[in-house]
Amino acid sequence: MAERLSNREGIKGMANPTRYGIERVAYWLQRLSGLGLLAYLIGHIYETSTIVNGKIAWDKMLEFTQTTQGHIFLTLVIGMCVFHTANGIRVMLGHGGIGVGKPGQPEYPYKAASLNYKQRLCIWVSIALAALAMMYGASVLLGD
Amino acid sequence: MAVVEVPKPSEASNTKTSQPNTITLRIARSNPSAEQELSFSEFQIPVQKWTTVLEAILYVKQNFDHSLAVRYSCRQASCGSCGMKINGRPALACYTKISELNSNVITVEPMNNFPIIRDLAVDFKQLISNHKKMKPFIIREDSEVTPESKEFVQTPQDLEKFLQFSYCIKCGLCNSACPTMATDESFIGPQGLAQAYRYVADNRDKGKDDRLKIVDDSHGIWRCHFAGSCSHVCPKGVDPAMAIQLLRGYLLGFRK
Numbered sequence: 318m319a320e321r322l323s324n325r326e327g328i329k330g331m332a333n334p335t336r337y338g339i340e341r342v343a344y345w346l347q348r349l350s351g352l353g354l355l356a357y358l359i360g361h362i363y364e365t366s367t368i369v370n371g372k373i374a375w376d377k378m379l380e381f382t383q384t385t386q387g388h389i390f391l392t393l394v395i396g397m398c399v400f401h402t403a404n405g406i407r408v409m410l411g412h413g414g415i416g417v418g419k420p421g422q423p424e425y426p427y428k429a430a431s432l433n434y435k436q437r438l439c440i441w442v443s444i445a446l447a448a449l450a451m452m453y454g455a456s457v458l459l460g461d
Numbered sequence: 462m463a464v465v466e467v468p469k470p471s472e473a474s475n476t477k478t479s480q481p482n483t484i485t486l487r488i489a490r491s492n493p494s495a496e497q498e499l500s501f502s503e504f505q506i507p508v509q510k511w512t513t514v515l516e517a518i519l520y521v522k523q524n525f526d527h528s529l530a531v532r533y534s535c536r537q538a539s540c541g542s543c544g545m546k547i548n549g550r551p552a553l554a555c556y557t558k559i560s561e562l563n564s565n566v567i568t569v570e571p572m573n574n575f576p577i578i579r580d581l582a583v584d585f586k587q588l589i590s591n592h593k594k595m596k597p598f599i600i601r602e603d604s605e606v607t608p609e610s611k612e613f614v615q616t617p618q619d620l621e622k623f624l625q626f627s628y629c630i631k632c633g634l635c636n637s638a639c640p641t642m643a644t645d646e647s648f649i650g651p652q653g654l655a656q657a658y659r660y661v662a663d664n665r666d667k668g669k670d671d672r673l674k675i676v677d678d679s680h681g682i683w684r685c686h687f688a689g690s691c692s693h694v695c696p697k698g699v700d701p702a703m704a705i706q707l708l709r710g711y712l713l714g715f716r717k
Contacts, residue, residue, distance in 0.1 A: 324583065326573045326643035336550055337638060340689035344640060347686070411687050414710030420662070423625045423698025431703035432689045 340432055343440040347404050350397035357394045388458040395454040396447040403443035407436065484508050484559060486517050488529065489570040492579045501568070502526065508559050514569060515543050515554035518581070530580035538696055541632030545581050546570040551637040551694045572637040587646075588633050591653035594675060597660060600668030613665045626659035626704050628697045635691035635701045647680035651691035654682055655701035658708040673711055682709050 326333075334345035367378045381387070411417050411431075416439075418430030486506045491499040504525055506517045515533055522529050533543040536555045543554040548562055551572055559567060575583035605613045635651040636642050642650050657672045676682040685705045692702040710716040 323646060324571060324573055324575055324577050325646065328644060330573060330643040331640040337688070337690035337693045340687075340693070341640070344686055344688035408687050411706050412709050413713050413715035414707040415715070417703045417706045418700075420622055420625050420700075420703065420707075422621065423628065423700070425698075427695070427698030429689070429692035429695065429698070429700040429702065431692055431700050431706065436689075 338432065339437055339440050343404055343443070346400060346444075347408065350401040353397045354394070354401060357397075385459065388455075391458055392451050392455045396451040399450040400443050400447035403446050404440065407439040407443065411436070482507055484517070484564075485566045486521065487566065487568040488518070488521065488580070489568075490529075490580050491571075491577055493577055494579070502529075510558075510560045512559050513555055514545075514547055514552075514557045514559060514562075514567060517559060517567070518554060518569065530578065530582045532582045539630060541630030544572050544583075544632040544634050544637065546572055546637070551634040553632060553634070553696045556696050572633060574637050574639070574642040575633060583633070585631075585633060588631065588636060588650065588652055591649050592631065592656055594649070595653050595657040595660070596668055596672060596675075597656050599660070599663065599666050600671065601666065615664065619664045622664075623659050623662040626655050626662070626699055626701075629656060629659070629699050629701075630697055632696065634694045634696065635699075638690040638694045640688050640690060641684045641686065645680060645684060648684050649676065649678075649681055651685070651701035651705060654685065654708060655691075655699060655704035658704035661708060661711065669711070673708075676708065677712055682712065685709070 332345060332348075334342045364378055364382060368375045407416070416433075416435055418433050421430070483505050486504045487501045488504070489499055490502050491497055504521050506512075506520050508517065513536075515531075515536060518529070518531050519533075522531070531543070531545075531554075533555065534540040535542070538553050538556040541553070544551060545554055546552075547554065547557055547569055548564060548567060554569070569581060571577045571581050571583045575585065575588070578584050605611070629652065631652065633652065635655075639648075639651050641648050654676060657676050660666050661669045661672055682705060685702075687702060687706060689702045692700045695701060707716070
């Protein structure tokens, strides 16, 4: 009821990557990869903590994780990690006002200087690096 | 002197054939105070290639349903009154031509992240209150209007540092597109933060520390993640995303 009255888009609107260009897609991917990495970190701590229960428990856990599905998941983690790092550097520099352009007299049709080609290039490079890292990771993990 | 050319007959006829004469205008209707749920009314509207969305809405008011609630004033993108969601994106109705939407069905809804008053009219209370919180005026002890003090000289370079941010018409489109505003109702929003920068960057102003204290809050500038959607939808080229990043540069020590 409160949401209807305030007319907020809520998580559905926040998580919608369409409508506002590649910058909004990058925002969405950054959030998604952040959550994915957090889930991986929790899972990784749980996985490695089984070692304290002895060799049998550890071997059992490896049987569960060292599978094709497990390796596909790890490939995704590699992609998330690379994208999150590369795009994160772009965002951090942007947060300091670096690479966001200079204020000036806006001219019609008002192209925003902060959404410049350098920013877009960095986003595409982050996506490309993540794809390359995933391909390399997949070849190592699933190669044999 | 500007020269306006009359289009050649062949060009004019080509344009005419590519543009449909009638479009379907879907208008979101709701009245929260009367507990009326959201529904859509559909109207067939005759359009020309220069017809704006606002003109189509006013055609509905004039010919079909005068009870439709819509806020508008200047019809030339100067007053910032007619912000609404047009085919899913926030835009000014007076500044959006139907021909540029490339669709025979146009859906207009009230802007998101603002409480609905009725139909397409939304409540700007929060936006105005956040704008006022940013102290949108020059802060300094002396004044250039008193006879004994000198005029505050500004070079064109000084002016350029804040001029584009002073073009904000408070239409609220940036707040409507912002992903943080979608979930955080206490967030200052791109409009307010951009206005804080407008005064911080003004070399006549001495209130930088005050304003930085206001925006350095858990629902303040740190909630902006540079998604850039605010700058995508700004109809005046204000570029709030740039203003916010430059303002944050002061807090992070990148700027003095």
